[in-house]
Structure formats: C-alpha cells, structure tokens
Amino acid sequence: MKNPIYTRRSPNESLCLELIMNHPALSRAELSAKTGLTKATVSAIVKKLIDDHLVIETGIGESSNVGGRKPIILQYNGKAGLSIAIDIGYNYINGLLTYLDGEEVQHIKKKPITLDEEAIDRYLSEIFTLFEQQMPTTEYGIIGVAIAVHGPVYHGEPIFGPHYNFDHIPFRKIAEKLRNYPVYLENEANLAALGEYTFTSDSKNLVSINMHSGIGAGIVKNGNLEVGAHGFAGEIGHQIIVMDGKACRCGNRGCLEMYAANKVCYEQFAQRKKLDYVNAIILREYYQNQDHDAREVVEENINYLTIGINNLIAHYDPSIIVLNSSLYREIPDMIEQLRGNLRNHFSNQLVVRNSSLNEKATLLGGVVLNLQHFLGIKHLKLK
Ligand SMILES: [Zn+2]
Structure with a gap:
C-alpha cells in the first residue's frame, strides 16, 4: 500500500x-x-x-x-508523524516507535522468542497495540512499519533466511493482516548502514558491519544502498579467507564468519576454559585480567577480521567503516588493534569506528526506510 x-x-x-x-x-x-x-x-x-x-x-x-x-x-517538521521499526533476529524481536526525525517515543525488546508464524503474529500484535496506546497525536499517525530480517532481501522481498524460513513465517503478510500500515522489508545490515548514513555521518560512502552469530555488511555507495544483482551485496561473512577451511552453511568452506564471528570467539574461549556459556562481558573480564587464552582468541578474531576488512576496502573504498559488534564494544582495545593492522596505502584515510547507535542502528535504518517511502526522498541526513 x-x-x-x-x-x-x-x-x-x-x-x-x-x-x-x-x-x-x-x-x-x-x-x-x-x-x-x-x-x-x-x-x-x-x-x-x-x-x-x-x-x-x-x-x-x-x-x-x-x-x-x-x-x-x-x-x-520531524514531528508530523510516527514510524515503527521492527528487528526480528533468531532469538529476539526489537521494536522502536519514533517521530519522523528519529526521536524515540518507545522501545521494546523481547528475548528469547519462538520463531513460528503464530508466535510472530502474537508479538507483532502486542508491539502494535503497545505503541498505539503510547503514541502521541500527530498529523499523519504511523506512516509505515519497517521490518528488518536477518537474511538477504531483494527489492523488498526476502530471499532466504539462515535462521528462519520466509515461506513458513511470512513477516510482511502477518504485519499487513494485523494493521493497515504500509509494511517494508529490508536486510538488517542494510538498514544499519542506512541508519548510520542518515544519523551519524556526513559521508556518502560508508560500510556498516554487523557482527553477531554471523557477519553481514550494509554498503552505502554515493548515498545509495548497494544491493547487487540478486540482493547479496554485503554478504561479507561469506568471503573465503581460508582455502579448504571450515565448512559454512552457505555451501563453501573457509568463510570469514566461520573464523571472525563473535559467536566463534565465544565458543573457542568456552572450549579453552571449559565454560558452559561465554558472552562479550564474560570475555572482557578475562581479557582485562590479562588472561592468556582471552588475549589469544581476541587477537585471532582481530587478525581474521583484518583480512575481511582489507578485502572490503579493495572493493568499495569507503570513507567510514562502522563496526556494530557487542564484542568490539565491550573491548575497545580491539578496534584500536584492528586500526593498527590496517596499514597499507589504501587505508590511510579510512575511519574505522564502533557504532554509536549500537543495536538501534538497524531500527533507525527502519525509520529511514519508512521515510524514503513516505516522503519520496532517497538521501536523508538527520544528524
Ligand atoms: Zn559461507
């Protein structure tokens, strides 16, 4: 609609x-x-x-x-209406209600979640109801619902999801059945890049890297989101960095995300220390206490990511690379070391930094997507 x-x-x-x-x-x-x-x-x-x-x-x-x-x-007039952005990960759903300038009205996060059609229907219904109860009166009311999915999207349609099956969970249809709002779908890393482009940078060329269980990037080139011929541009986690390396779910071996995803770092450390569970905060505590194993797994992660980022620079020559990773956020030393590793002629002028929007980057990208459709404008800067 x-x-x-x-x-x-x-x-x-x-x-x-x-x-x-x-x-x-x-x-x-x-x-x-x-x-x-x-x-x-x-x-x-x-x-x-x-x-x-x-x-x-x-x-x-x-x-x-x-x-x-x-x-x-x-x-x-950023207060003329409201936007809803939803991020559906493999174990969480995150919703943000904002004004049309990105100012937050309400934020909700559910974790863990069940990923099936009936459950998603229920979560979306709850989020819509909550937001509608809280929303201030504006000229236009809710102008759109942007849904971030964790899988490639092409022209607003999902292609496949590593964590969920789009045939079994038709997110757009569920949302459209619940309410009469326009619904738009986009890949989460692409939305994060749009969020960073619009709300945190002056640059026209930016890459935003999202690192969770996998690694994905959103690429903004001359102000436009780069999606490629099939929606696969930015799937940087699947660049091969080790010949005949570890088998990846994409069908190849030796993909970057098999070595540099946050999850890999946590699993390796858990194995070394015989721990049941490791996250960024636990790893940071060991790291700060000069633990040898923590230092090693962290250094290995940085070295593999350096290869991935060097390849990115050679392909896209961005002005800014924004990292969105709870691991790099918890251990800021990592970004310093990563910068130190990027020493060739091509990376002299490159800025590499942690995201200041964190998990809201994707949601704020959803605000941008809604605005692009509502206003008929592609390039938005709302710093
Ligand atoms: Zn792969």
Whole structure:
C-alpha cells in the first residue's frame, strides 16, 4: 500500500524537501539558488509543504550583506508523524516507535522468542497495540512499519533466511493482516548502514558491519544502498579467507564468519576454559585480567577480521567503516588493534569506528526506510 502523500509529491517538491531536511536553516531564496527553480515556484512548493505539515517556519535568519528583508528560515517538521521499526533476529524481536526525525517515543525488546508464524503474529500484535496506546497525536499517525530480517532481501522481498524460513513465517503478510500500515522489508545490515548514513555521518560512502552469530555488511555507495544483482551485496561473512577451511552453511568452506564471528570467539574461549556459556562481558573480564587464552582468541578474531576488512576496502573504498559488534564494544582495545593492522596505502584515510547507535542502528535504518517511502526522498541526513 502506497501512502497517498507520497504518490502526490512531484520531483521538484521532493528535491526542495530533501534540501530543507539536509540543510537546516535554509531560506526560500537559498532554496531557489540551490535548486535553480524560480522564487515563485519555490514559494508555491514551500506553501504546499507547509500545508502538508512537513515544513515549518522557525524564525528569522540573517539578511544578506546588501541589506534587505531578513529571510524566514525553513525547517523539516520531524514531528508530523510516527514510524515503527521492527528487528526480528533468531532469538529476539526489537521494536522502536519514533517521530519522523528519529526521536524515540518507545522501545521494546523481547528475548528469547519462538520463531513460528503464530508466535510472530502474537508479538507483532502486542508491539502494535503497545505503541498505539503510547503514541502521541500527530498529523499523519504511523506512516509505515519497517521490518528488518536477518537474511538477504531483494527489492523488498526476502530471499532466504539462515535462521528462519520466509515461506513458513511470512513477516510482511502477518504485519499487513494485523494493521493497515504500509509494511517494508529490508536486510538488517542494510538498514544499519542506512541508519548510520542518515544519523551519524556526513559521508556518502560508508560500510556498516554487523557482527553477531554471523557477519553481514550494509554498503552505502554515493548515498545509495548497494544491493547487487540478486540482493547479496554485503554478504561479507561469506568471503573465503581460508582455502579448504571450515565448512559454512552457505555451501563453501573457509568463510570469514566461520573464523571472525563473535559467536566463534565465544565458543573457542568456552572450549579453552571449559565454560558452559561465554558472552562479550564474560570475555572482557578475562581479557582485562590479562588472561592468556582471552588475549589469544581476541587477537585471532582481530587478525581474521583484518583480512575481511582489507578485502572490503579493495572493493568499495569507503570513507567510514562502522563496526556494530557487542564484542568490539565491550573491548575497545580491539578496534584500536584492528586500526593498527590496517596499514597499507589504501587505508590511510579510512575511519574505522564502533557504532554509536549500537543495536538501534538497524531500527533507525527502519525509520529511514519508512521515510524514503513516505516522503519520496532517497538521501536523508538527520544528524
Ligand atoms: Zn559461507
């Protein structure tokens, strides 16, 4: 279902709205100069955007040095509606209700969960009901539901899931049956990249790496999400880094995620120490106490990831690589060592950093996906 306001918007309207969103404190005259549209056309478009409650006049700017009337500043109205983003992992479901500028209204997380159609129907129904009870009154109400899935997606349709079967759990259909909101589906790592692109960076070329039980990346190239010919772009966990190495669920041997996924690091450490369970916090405690085994498994993880990242740089030459990993977050030494390992000519200007959005990167990417459809705008910067 397309939102009526989106289908109504002309390319010039979208252009003006995009500029107002991406350049805070623009005046009509500056908008006219940036777009090449006449002042009369810009005025008419701005009037419509104000009537649509998407733009507000926020105050008076400085007059130009030749004097004249002080211009009125235009600003995107991020409070005109609400967005729902849902992230469905193999053992959790995460929901975020925000305004259209990403400001959080409500966040909910359920863990562990059962992954079958009936259970997903129940969780989504609970989340929708809770959000609807809590949501403030806005002009548009909920403009869309973005669902992040952990598997490749092509043109909004899931291809396969390593953790769940899309034929058995049709997420979109379940959500559409529950409510009349527009529903959009996207890969979780792609959404995280969109979230980082829109909310944390000025760059147009960015790679965001999500590391959990596997390793996936979202790639933003010249402001656009790179999905490839079949939706597999960014499946960096399946680059082969060891010949005849460990068998991977993708059908190959020696894939990066068989060596550098967080889960592998925890399993190796658990085995060495004969522990039943290891997570990032447990490993960090051993690491900080100079435990030899902890230091070794951590170093091995960094070295394998370095190979993966070197390959990424050679392929995509991003300005920024954002890591979203609870392991690298808990042990910040790891990111320092990783940076130290990237020493060739191609990585001189590269910024490698931990995500500041953490698990909300994917959910905020969901806000961006909803906005892209609702506003008819592709490139959003809402820092
Ligand atoms: Zn693989």
